Amino acid sequence: DTWRYAFEEALEEVQGKYAQKFKEEIEANSDHEIQLFPFGTLGESVDTMEQAQAGILQFVDQSPGFTGALIPEAQVFFVPYLLPQDNESLFKFFRDSKAIHELFPPLYAEQGLELLSMFPEGEVCMTTQEPVHSPEDLNEVKFRVMTNPLLVESYKAFGATPTPLPWGEVYGAMQTGIIQGQENPRFFLESTKMYEVTDVITCIGHNNFTTAVMANKDFYDGLGEEDQQLIQNAADAAFEYILDYQVALGDESFEKIKEAKPEIEINILSEEERKPFMATSASVEEAFIGMTGDKGAEILAQMKADLEAASK
Template sequence: MSKKAWSLTTNISVAALALCSLQANAANWRYAIEESLSEVQGVYATRFKEVVEANSSHKVQIYPFGTLGESVDVMEQAQAGILQFVDQSPGFTGSLIPEAQIFLMPYVLPEKQSEINYFFKNSKVINETFPKLYAERDLELLSMFPEGRVHITTQQPFETPEDLDGVKIRVMTSPLLVETYKSFGAVPTPLPWGEVFGAMQTKMIQGQENPMFYIESTKMYEVSEVITDIGHNIFTTAVMANKRFYDGLPAEDQALIQKAIGEATDYILEYQQGLEEESIAKVKAAKPDIKLVSLDEDKRVRFREASSSVKEKFVTMTGDSGKAILEQMEADLQAASGK
């Protein structure tokens, strides 16, 4: 064999071995979300998948809501390592990590988009405090991001807490969210999401809360007569990995995941610009007679005052840990406001 031929053969062999090694190290990562692929969590997960697959031989399989059961089932699978990644809001993880319910506290998060974005990207509570708490539950906290202002859909209009007396409002399984709607004058009714549309349709409940894009995409407006914005919260969600899986990865894969998370977070914050207005326009087009109400500050103050005790109840539920988190979060929010 000539030297040239031998060199070519050697190069081909080395390349083949490298390819085999790459394929051997390739993995199929499973990622479950609480929404469909076309909704905010799905858009985020898809961006994450694109970055991972463009920069490695790994594959990411996304499981939309309902394909693996309800939220509690999905979290159990994530903790057990059946899923590598999961996106779930504090409304459900609050029973697992009580301190996470701070993101459900009414009238705490800012309404200005620039302040919201700064807070979620720079908050010490999110980037330093919560990863330790999630780690205690076998979860690696990768990111938290907002999904838009929460609106309340009901059958009848309301302007004061007294107007909600006796009104059954569906809430996620969070003790703090239950306390919030009690303070609003309503009857909080925890239900799995899969049961909500039917419960609204049969009038078993008379209301529910969600970001505007989700109200539109799930057609919740079809079983509602009024959509009201009282300015009480921003829907927050968290992306997590199974901690044993994440800790067992080589450094280059951990760096890849962090890169994908960073790009997906930047992308989703930009993607949501104007999404609420687009969703409102779609709802109006689909149901012209629906009432869309935004309470002014004079009316919102009634709900602010009524729910002022929820902060104290959060501290009671979470003790010194929750108190310290609340203090740090308030400092983070001041920094966002200054920015």
Template structure:
């Protein structure tokens, strides 16, 4: 029996063991490897917590406890205290979080993007209420990098995506977004993507450059296209019962560690995209990297209105409020 197939109860027994040795250990799972963006964030969080309290933070990188849906369930049930996960996987649970998959909504300008994530009323006031309804304390959201499309054939227009099976996260709005782009969106667990590209089950996938490089996705695709359509967003959450039950000083330790990790990961990402693309080209000189011109992006950008309408239909009871406030937040970031 693998960890992926374990029941929640048996997994809890495995992690928790017996006795009180783990009483001051906080368990934190994330969707990437230890040396990738979420892992770097997690290590800084761990360092800050352990330097400023008697608690230990135990880290569980991707695959240790299963797929993304597994670690979210484990956090909701209290087996894990913290989980770092993209709204791409929580979108079905918290439909309003799918707003991050409306294409061309987030800015490409890095300073504007960081200002938005620091100061957003949507992130700081609306989303915590929505996450709390699902037993989660939203601690922060942060960007991981420009999303790029990797495919077997070059892409310069929506017509080039006709009949192209693009792997997407199990997120309804992301599915609609790629349909609007002209592709055939194919939800697939991350652990099956490399093999799916090898065997032709899928023809492409999207991720930031660092993840394309670190997971060797360039080995099984030939073209990288920079559509400029999105930036990968992720969120750090805690089990709400756990968090609410902590003394105020421990809650402050967590908030301080979260803030420090946020600033650290923003600095860490400076130059990371270009560095990752350079590594890809060094490993595979035949790879092409195409940044679409504004003229080439225009037909992709035109689909944003259609996807936005879909978001308002499937994005939950507060979809309009979330979209309106997010646009106001983005305008404020642009003028800051």
């Protein structure tokens, strides 16, 4: 039989590489086949999520940036400066987090989804038309964000005018000037040629892009133990594989961008310049708890405890 798996990126981007590894593992260890559907083949992220919930797809990769609309608690990944910058702590967090491995799965299950894996895609940086050294520089900048309310709050706090859009509209909207800024992990700024339609890259260390892979829950629950184990093993193998892969891709991205566009301005903001951005995190946390109540508060507290443990 053939299992269908859609993701939000191209085959050679991070989600595509994870999916390829997952497919390889499944096919090497069973008679099942995986058919991969990269971004654009089945619609936008909201469409593939609907298809996965309906059981038309067995697997889907959808980032919390979009899932936050469905599972408000998943927006916790958009509290600025929550995730650490160093990879050792970050990987340890994703491997061991009780929030990820125990608190989130029931929330996904309520939406008909079996959460298989959450993994990082790299440091998120902004691309804009003009340099950004402070929140004042984002004043009047229509800034595209993924479609969730907390990211809107976060970019409001950063001083911008947030504009939620699905990914497929971003390049065109930037080209025609409907938006003047967006954020994404470093590798993605290069692979999607965001530098063609923006002139400045700014890194403020505020986030690492998180994504999630899940299975349709009825499909998963209907499988025998052996197949369920096969899927868990494939997800674990792909997770371990992608950690280093995405780091390498992110590390080489700015060199590649400079080659393609020598006049690009890349600014890594200093600790001093980051301060006003960092100062927004408390108000965004409050907004998060306002949107998610006790469950959100529990998840945020658990995330912090997990991060504390991971940084030791």
